[in-house]
Structures are given as C-alpha cells and as structure tokens.
Amino acid sequence: xxxxxxxxxxxxxxxxxxxxxxxxDDHRNGNHFHARLIGYQEVPSVSTQARGEFNAVISAxxxxxxxxxxxxxxxxxxxxSHIHFGQRSVNGGIVIWLCQTPSTAGNNAGPTAHTCGARSxxxxxxxxxxxxxxxxxxxxxxxxxxxxxxxxxxxxRAGVAYANVHTAVSPGGEIRGQIQGGRGDDD
Numbered sequence: 001x002x003x004x005x006x007x008x009x010x011x012x013x014x015x016x017x018x019x020x021x022x023x024x025d026d027h028r029n030g031n032h033f034h035a036r037l038i039g040y041q042e043v044p045s046v047s048t049q050a051r052g053e054f055n056a057v058i059s060a061x062x063x064x065x066x067x068x069x070x071x072x073x074x075x076x077x078x079x080x081s082h083i084h085f086g087q088r089s090v091n092g093g094i095v096i097w098l099c100q101t102p103s104t105a106g107n108n109a110g111p112t113a114h115t116c117g118a119r120s121x122x123x124x125x126x127x128x129x130x131x132x133x134x135x136x137x138x139x140x141x142x143x144x145x146x147x148x149x150x151x152x153x154x155x156x157r158a159g160v161a162y163a164n165v166h167t168a169v170s171p172g173g174e175i176r177g178q179i180q181g182g183r184g185d186d187d
Contacts, residue, residue, distance in 0.1 A: 031058040033156055035163045035177030037071060042164065042176045043091050050074045050175045054163035062153055065127040069098050069163065072120035076169040080104045081116055083127075083152070085135065085142055087160045088178050093135030093142050095152050096127045098163070116165075127152075 037052030039045060052071030059066070069081055081099045086092020099116030114123040129149040135142045144151050155161045156179050164176035 030181075031060065032056070033058070033179050033181040035179045037163060037165065037175035037177035039170075039175055041088075041162070041178065042170070042173045043089055044172075046170050046174055048073070048075055048170070048174050050165075052163075052165055052175050052177065054177060054179065056156070056179070058153055058156070062150065063128065065096075065149075065153070065156075066124070067098065067127060068122070068124040069165075070122035071165050071175060074119040074165065074167050074174055076167040076174075077119055078116040078121065079166050079168055079171070081165045082163070083156075083179070084162050084164065085139075085144055085152070085155050085160065086162060088162075091139075091172075092160075092162070093137075093139030093144065094133060095135065095144055095155075095161070096131050097133065098125065099123065 033056045035054040037050075037054060039048035039050060050071060050073040052069065054067065054069050056065050056067040058064075071078070078099065079101050080097065082094045083096040083098065084092040085095050099114040099121075101115060101117050114125060116123075127149070129147045132144070132147050132149050132152055134146040135144045144155075152161065159178065159180060161179045162176055163179060164173040166172070167174045
C-alpha cells in the first residue's frame with residue numbers, strides 16, 4: 001500500500017510538472033479540467049485502494065482536448081479507460097476512449113493511442129472529433145453521436161462528464177472521478 005501511494009504521488013508530481021506546458025494560455029482561460037478517481041465514485045461504489053488523476057486542457061479553438069491519465073493500486077490490470085457523459089452517481093455512455101486492451105478493441109473504441117493493461121500506469125493523448133464515439137446501447141438516448149466533440153466539451157464544461165478505469169475484477173469500473181474545473185480556477 002505504501003508503494004502504491006508513493007507511485008501515485010510520483011505520477012501526480014509528474015502530471016503537475018507537465019500540465020502547465022501543455023496548458024499554455026488555455027489554463028488561464030478556464031480550459032483546464034481535472035478529476036480525482038476513487039472507487040467510491042463508481043456506480044455502484046467499489047471498495048478499492050486504487051487512486052487516479054485525470055487532467056485535461058481544452059484548446060482555445062475547442063478543436064482538441066489534451067489529456068493525461070494516471071492511476072495506481074488497481075486490484076487487477078486495467079482493461080479500459082474512458083470519458084463518459086453522465087452526472088455524478090449515474091452511469092453514462094462512453095464518449096472518448098483513453099485506453100484499451102486487445103480484448104476491448106472491437107467495442108466501438110474509435111482511435112486510441114494507448115494500450116492499457118497494468119495495475120499502475122500514466123499516459124496521455126489528444127482527443128479530436130475523430131475520437132468521439134457514438135453513445136450506443138442502453139444509453140443511446142443521451143444523443144451524442146460520433147464526431148461531436150463540441151457536445152463532449154459542453155458536457156465537460158457543464159460538469160456532466162467523468163473519467164474512469166475498468167479492470168477484470170471490476171468490469172463496470174474500479175475507479176471514477178467527475179471532471180471539474182474550467183471556471184478560471186482548479187476546482
């Protein structure tokens with residue numbers, strides 16, 4: 001447990017050091033967003049000591065989201081990670097895939113640059129309209145279709161988007177955090 005906390009602390013320090021360069025003027029303009037991921041935010045809640053951090057910067061022209069994900073202490077290897085459209089305490093549809101494994105690659109994942117699979121990891125990427133997938137299945141009534149980056153950005157700004165990480169032990173998600181910020185501060 002002590003090693004997991006130390007690893008997460010090191011990842012968080014790395015994220016803090018890299019985000020200002022990634023953000024540029026966008027940070028001062030309220031385009032910086034973050035989420036702290038824990039098991040208690042999952043629906044239903046998950047008892048886990050895993051933790052994670054998600055950081056994102058929306059470009060001034062709103063044509064891309066530069067993001068970083070870090071997590072540690074998962075109970076099993078990560079199988080996938082996403083941004084979902086949904087308010088706190090509600091499961092919503094996947095809109096952007098952050099990582100996947102070969103076994104999840106065929107699940108409407110869209111383009112993704114990272115393969116997940118470790119219990120602790122840190123990775124980053126850029127999401128554009130090409131990365132936005134249509135919400136399907138039980139959540140199709142949420143009405144976000146493929147390519148609608150503006151809709152995803154609006155959801156993030158409204159506080160109705162979250163990031164999470166799934167594992168084999170917790171296929172519905174082991175850790176989750178509501179994405180916040182963007183009001184000119186870090187809250």
